[in-house]
Amino acid sequence: MEELLTVSGLSKTFHLSKKQQKLEKTTEKVKVAVDDLSFCTYRGEVFGLLGPNGAGKTTTLRMLATLIKPDKGDALIDGSSIVTDPNGVRKKIGFLTSELKLEEFFTPNYLFDFFSELYGVDQAERDERKRILFQKFGVDEFAEVKVANLSTGMKQKVSLIISLVHDPQIIIFDEPTNGLDVITAKVVTDFLQELKAEGKTIIVSTHIFSLIEKICDRVGIIINGKMVLCDTLSHVTAEMPLEDKFFEIYRETAGEIV
Numbered sequence: 707m708e709e710l711l712t713v714s715g716l717s718k719t720f721h722l723s724k725k726q727q728k729l730e731k732t733t734e735k736v737k738v739a740v741d742d743l744s745f746c747t748y749r750g751e752v753f754g755l756l757g758p759n760g761a762g763k764t765t766t767l768r769m770l771a772t773l774i775k776p777d778k779g780d781a782l783i784d785g786s787s788i789v790t791d792p793n794g795v796r797k798k799i800g801f802l803t804s805e806l807k808l809e810e811f812f813t814p815n816y817l818f819d820f821f822s823e824l825y826g827v828d829q830a831e832r833d834e835r836k837r838i839l840f841q842k843f844g845v846d847e848f849a850e851v852k853v854a855n856l857s858t859g860m861k862q863k864v865s866l867i868i869s870l871v872h873d874p875q876i877i878i879f880d881e882p883t884n885g886l887d888v889i890t891a892k893v894v895t896d897f898l899q900e901l902k903a904e905g906k907t908i909i910v911s912t913h914i915f916s917l918i919e920k921i922c923d924r925v926g927i928i929i930n931g932k933m934v935l936c937d938t939l940s941h942v943t944a945e946m947p948l949e950d951k952f953f954e955i956y957r958e959t960a961g962e963i964v
């Protein structure tokens with residue numbers, strides 16, 4: 707199996723403002739969000755990063771997507787380093803987060819073309835990809851409607867499509883079904899399975915056990931910024947269901963659940 711993503715000792719600490727200290731209910735001035743994290747992802751697999759709120763999933767994926775820099779460590783994505791070659795990484799990945807805000811004034815059609823041009827996608831290729839993706843997600847009817855007037859689910863579908871304009875081989879999704887209604891969540895989950903069938907490598911973060919069980923080949927459990935278990939889903943669930951295993955590990959590492 708070929709390692710397509712190799713994460714080595716990634717760490718990220720945030721300085722907390724007074725307001726953040728209050729929100730986090732702490733007097734500590736810093737927060738270690740990601741603590742010496744290492745794992746790998748093989749070509750063509752779906753890797754799930756599972757963890758509770760605040761575990762460090764989003765921070766990890768934002769570092770992999772080169773949106774923020776690690777304090778320590780590195781990750782190689784298809785040979786490109788997130789530290790020394792962020793532009794190389796950006797060409798190879800698609801990054802989607804439920805927090806992605808599309809510019810409300812523009813239409814899906816305009817945004818697709820805009821981002822395709824940004825990535826240097828050939829026009830014929832762009833039009834064909836747009837036709838397929840717009841049809842698959844029912845965006846064609848809304849192609850000329852301003853983002854501001856789209857429903858939340860439709861906005862999320864457009865964000866997903868936009869993240870794929872350059873047909874990336876590696877797709878990084880932060881909480882892909884967060885905030886979606888059940889129908890849209892299913893469309894997105896089914897699509898992830900289609901992408902996997904096409905041979906794409908997918909990294910998803912989630913706190914939803916069923917999503918991991920449905921689509922992931924391997925899973926990494928992250929608690930308090932540390933990777934506490936990383937293995938194939940079949941190994942992790944050999945003795946008990948994923949949810950039970952997760953809580954067993956959680957009690958061992960973070961203490962009793964209150």
Ligand SMILES: Nc1ncnc2c1ncn2[C@@H]1O[C@H](COP(=O)(O)OP(=O)(O)OP(=O)(O)O)[C@@H](O)[C@H]1O
Nearest residue numbers: 720721737739757758759760761762763764765766
């Ligand atoms: N920009 C920031 N400044 C200060 N603290 C931050 C910042 N971003 C994240 N954190 C803190 O780092 C920790 C990890 O956050 P992160 O968003 O990575 O967790 P997560 O596992 O994605 O959680 P969730 O499921 O709630 O999104 C949290 O305590 C969070 O409050």
